[in-house]
Amino acid sequence: MDESKLNDFLSSHHDAVLSTFRSNGDIQLSIVTVGPLENGAAFTTTEERAKLINLKRNPKCSLLVSTNNWSPYIVLQGKAKIYTFKNTPEHKIASILRKIYKNASGREHPNWKEYDEAMKADKRAAVVVVAEKVYGTA
Numbered sequence: 607m608d609e610s611k612l613n614d615f616l617s618s619h620h621d622a623v624l625s626t627f628r629s630n631g632d633i634q635l636s637i638v639t640v641g642p643l644e645n646g647a648a649f650t651t652t653e654e655r656a657k658l659i660n661l662k663r664n665p666k667c668s669l670l671v672s673t674n675n676w677s678p679y680i681v682l683q684g685k686a687k688i689y690t691f692k693n694t695p696e697h698k699i700a701s702i703l704r705k706i707y708k709n710a711s712g713r714e715h716p717n718w719k720e721y722d723e724a725m726k727a728d729k730r731a732a733v734v735v736v737a738e739k740v741y742g743t744a
Contacts, residue, residue, distance in 0.1 A: 607680065607742075612740060615642060615680055616642035619673055620639050620711075623635055624638050624649075626656075637670075640649040640669070640735075641706055641710035642709055646682065647734070648684055648706045648733065651730070658718050658733070665688070665698045668681055669681065677733070680741070681738060681740065682736075683738060683739040684735055686733050686736075688732070689727060690731045691730075700725070702719065703722075
């Protein structure tokens with residue numbers, strides 16, 4: 607799937623299931639809301655969530671993004687890029703989190719200052735799944 611088609615699909619479909627690997631090798635599934643970003647699919651999560659802990663240990667993952675009735679769908683297999691307040695300058699992580707919000711919700715937040723403060727207090731991280739392989743029915 608070319609980048610333009612991938613971005614079009616991700617711009618209009620936001621329901622996704624992320625697979626990561628637990629420390630014992632078992633698969634962990636998580637429901638996430640995604641939007642297009644940096645030639646991949648992005649979502650936010652908090653620092654203590656299992657999905658983020660798993661991705662920090664092993665960035666390999668798969669992300670199934672589907673329509674409401676599960677077809678068409680796409681799967682991105684690849685690696686996660688993780689942005690946190692610890693590893694990213696504050697202005698950059700704030701910008702990334704805002705882009706994910708806009709791309710996943712399709713709208714502007716009514717109060718960006720309040721949003722930024724909440725994201726920092728929540729210890730939010732941004733995750734971008736960058737595909738090495740894409741497949742599906744879309």
